[in-house]
Amino acid sequence: MEKITCYIKERSLLARLACRYMGGGQIAMVIGKTIHLYGVTREDFLRNPYWVRHEVCHVRQYRQLGLVPFLWKYLWECRKVGYYENRFEKEARAAERNAAVMEGVIIV
Numbered sequence: 001m002e003k004i005t006c007y008i009k010e011r012s013l014l015a016r017l018a019c020r021y022m023g024g025g026q027i028a029m030v031i032g033k034t035i036h037l038y039g040v041t042r043e044d045f046l047r048n049p050y051w052v053r054h055e056v057c058h059v060r061q062y063r064q065l066g067l068v069p070f071l072w073k074y075l076w077e078c079r080k081v082g083y084y085e086n087r088f089e090k091e092a093r094a095a096e097r098n099a100a101v102m103e104g105v106i107i108v
């Protein structure tokens, strides 16, 4: 089985900028294999299996497409249909209820 190693970065500047853009609250965003957090601790994030699955699904999307193609397609979807209808977000929301998304995943 393939192993996927994910990293967590707390108090991320990138996530802080995204947080400001999205209008506050707690935020997690993925760049490549790293989950960037802002407004939430690593412990609180990891305590929420739905949220972790959502972000791990994005890590898988990056792996599938590659860093730049993923970002490009993601932003294109956001522009075209908005954040909520973005197909990558739809897939990640569906993954929240699918424990299998965590198979082979190691969060360090």
Ligand SMILES: [Zn+2]
Binding pocket: 054, 058, 088, 089, 092
């Ligand atoms: Zn998402």
